[in-house]
Amino acid sequence: MQRRHFLTISLATLAFGCRKETPTSSKALSLTEALAAAKREGLTTDWRELKxxxxxxxxxxxxxxxxxxxxxxxxxxxxxxxxxxxxxxxxxxxxxxxxxxxxxxxxxxxxxxxxxxxxxxxxxxRDWSKGLSTxxxxxxxxxxxxxxxxxxxxxxxxxxxxxxxxxxxxxxxxxxxxxxxxxxxxxxxxxxxxxxxxxxxxxxxxxxxxxxxxxxxxxxxxxxxxxxxxxxxxxxxSELPSQIMGVANIRQGKPFFADDEKPDDGSKEMIAIVKNSPQIATDWETSTVWYWRRVYQELTRNEPLTLAARMEALLAPLAKRHSRSDYFVLILAPVMSQAAVKVQHWNAQKVLREAMLSLLEARLKTGAFPEKPTLPGDPFDDEPLRYRREGKGFTLYSLGENGKDNGGSDEKEVVSSDTDSDKKTRVKDLVVRYGK
Structure with missing residues (x-):
C-alpha cells in the first residue's frame, strides 16, 4: 500500500493559470523563512525526524x-x-x-x-526519504x-x-x-x-x-x-516532509509517485511546467508549507465541534483562485475535514460504548434500565447522548456528522462537499440498540 491522497482536481489543469501569488500573507515569506516558521510552530519539516x-x-x-x-x-x-x-x-x-x-x-x-x-x-x-512513494x-x-x-x-x-x-x-x-x-x-x-x-x-x-x-x-x-x-x-x-520530497522529485524530472504499476500519474505535465518555469516549484513548496502551518494553527485551537468545517474552509478559497501554486496544495492535501470527522466518530463510538456499559451495569444493580440516566456529551454537539427506553431495552445514539437529531435513525444519506465532488454516504445517527 502506498500513500495516495484524494485528488480534488486534474493534474492537467496545472497548465492553466499563471498568477504567481502564494497564499502566505500580504508580505510573502521566502521558502526558507516559511520552513523555519513551520519548525518553530511544531511541524516536522525533515523526513529524518520521522524515524x-x-x-x-x-x-x-x-x-x-x-x-x-x-x-x-x-x-x-x-x-x-x-x-x-x-x-x-x-x-x-x-x-x-x-x-x-x-x-x-x-x-x-x-x-x-x-x-x-x-x-x-x-x-x-521505513525509508521516509521516498516521500510520497514511501x-x-x-x-x-x-x-x-x-x-x-x-x-x-x-x-x-x-x-x-x-x-x-x-x-x-x-x-x-x-x-x-x-x-x-x-x-x-x-x-x-x-x-x-x-x-x-x-x-x-x-x-x-x-x-x-x-x-x-x-x-x-x-x-x-x-x-x-x-x-x-x-x-x-x-x-x-509526515505530510509536509513527504510533499516537499514530492516536489524535489519533480525538480529532478522524476515521477511524482514512484509507482511502476501507475507510471502515468500526471508527472509529465508537472515536470514540463517546472522545466519551463522553475520558480513554480518553489511556489508549490511555499504554498504547501503555508497550508500545513494553517492546519496546525487550526488544530491548536482545540475546538473539535467546528474543526471539520474549518479544515474544509482552508481549501475552499484556494479552489477559486486559479493559481498554479494553489493547485498543488489542492492536489496533495488530504480531505482534511474528513480526517477531523473520523476522529469525532472515534470519540462518539467511545462515549457510546461507555454509556452502554454504564446502562448495563445499572440494570444489573436495579433490574431495569434507568428512565433518565446521566449520559456523557455527544462529540458532535456537546449535548448529552440521546436515549430512550424501549420495552426491556433502549436506543442510544449520537447525532453523527450531519449534526441533526434524526430520532435514532441509522439510515444512510448521500452527501457531497464543496472541495470534493464525489458523492458519499453516511448514516444519519450513530446508534446503539439493546433489545433484551
Whole structure:
C-alpha cells in the first residue's frame, strides 16, 4: 500500500493559470523563512525526524507484521479478494458460517495476529526519504488480521463463549494501536478502520451477553484497550516532509509517485511546467508549507465541534483562485475535514460504548434500565447522548456528522462537499440498540 491522497482536481489543469501569488500573507515569506516558521510552530519539516525509536526485537510487533505480510502475499490475489468479501458479508449479514472456511485457510495469519497483539512495542524501519512513494505494505494485512479476529470473536460469542470473544476484540484493538503509532495519515486511517471493526463486534457481544456480570467486568477492560483517540497533529507529521520530497522529485524530472504499476500519474505535465518555469516549484513548496502551518494553527485551537468545517474552509478559497501554486496544495492535501470527522466518530463510538456499559451495569444493580440516566456529551454537539427506553431495552445514539437529531435513525444519506465532488454516504445517527 502506498500513500495516495484524494485528488480534488486534474493534474492537467496545472497548465492553466499563471498568477504567481502564494497564499502566505500580504508580505510573502521566502521558502526558507516559511520552513523555519513551520519548525518553530511544531511541524516536522525533515523526513529524518520521522524515524521511530528502536525497540528490542523480542518486544517489537513490527517484525511480526512484516512476517504476516509476506505470508499473506503468498495467497493468490483472487483468494485474498474472495476471502475478504466473505468476511465482510459474514459481518454485515450475520451469516457467520460463511467465514469459517476463511478462518481455517488463514489460521496461520490469526496466530501471527495474536503474537503481534501480545507484544508491547512497535518500531518499523521505513525509508521516509521516498516521500510520497514511501510504501506501507503491512497496512493491508493489519486490517485483514483485525477483521479475522473480530469475525472469530463473533463466532465465539454466538457459541456462548463471550470471554473468548472479548479476548479476540482486545487483540484486534492492539493491532490497530500498533499501526496508529506511525506518524502518518494513512496509519491513522487504518487505526480508525480497525477500531471501527472491533467496536461493532464489541457492541454485538454486549447485545448478546450484556446481562452477565463477568462479561461486563471483562468488557470494561477491553474498552480501555481501545486507547485514546488519534492525535491529528501526530498523524499529520509526515505530510509536509513527504510533499516537499514530492516536489524535489519533480525538480529532478522524476515521477511524482514512484509507482511502476501507475507510471502515468500526471508527472509529465508537472515536470514540463517546472522545466519551463522553475520558480513554480518553489511556489508549490511555499504554498504547501503555508497550508500545513494553517492546519496546525487550526488544530491548536482545540475546538473539535467546528474543526471539520474549518479544515474544509482552508481549501475552499484556494479552489477559486486559479493559481498554479494553489493547485498543488489542492492536489496533495488530504480531505482534511474528513480526517477531523473520523476522529469525532472515534470519540462518539467511545462515549457510546461507555454509556452502554454504564446502562448495563445499572440494570444489573436495579433490574431495569434507568428512565433518565446521566449520559456523557455527544462529540458532535456537546449535548448529552440521546436515549430512550424501549420495552426491556433502549436506543442510544449520537447525532453523527450531519449534526441533526434524526430520532435514532441509522439510515444512510448521500452527501457531497464543496472541495470534493464525489458523492458519499453516511448514516444519519450513530446508534446503539439493546433489545433484551
Amino acid at each position: 521511530m525509536k528502536p525497540v528490542p526485537a523480542e518486544r517489537n510487533a513490527a517484525l511480526i507484521f512484516v512476517e504476516a505480510d509476506k505470508a499473506y502475499q503468498k495467497l493468490p490475489q483472487s483468494q485474498r479478494d474472495a476471502d475478504g468479501l466473505l468476511l465482510v458479508a459474514a459481518q454485515k449479514t450475520g451469516a457467520l458460517a460463511l467465514a469459517r472456511p476463511v478462518l481455517e485457510r488463514q489460521s496461520a495469519l490469526l496466530k501471527l495476529a495474536e503474537k503481534a497483539a501480545a507484544l508491547p512495542g512497535y518500531s518499523m524501519e 510504501p506501507f505494505p503491512e497496512y493491508a494485512v493489519a486490517r485483514q488480521m483485525a477483521r479475522l479476529l473480530t469475525v472469530r470473536a463473533l463466532l465465539a460469542s454466538e457459541a456462548g463463549k463471550p470471554l473468548e470473544a472479548l479476548a479476540d476484540i482486545e487483540h484486534a484493538t492492539q493491532i490497530g494501536r500498533h499501526i496508529g503509532s506511525e506518524p502518518t495519515l494513512i496509519a491513522m486511517l487504518v487505526h480508525i478502520a480497525c477500531a471501527s471493526l472491533t467496536d461493532r463486534s464489541f457492541i454485538k457481544i454486549l447485545q448478546r451477553h450484556g446481562e452477565k456480570a463477568g462479561v461486563l467486568s471483562a468488557a470494561h477492560k477491553v474498552n480501555l484497550a481501545f486507547g485514546p483517540a488519534p492525535d491529528l497533529r501526530f498523524s499529520f507529521r
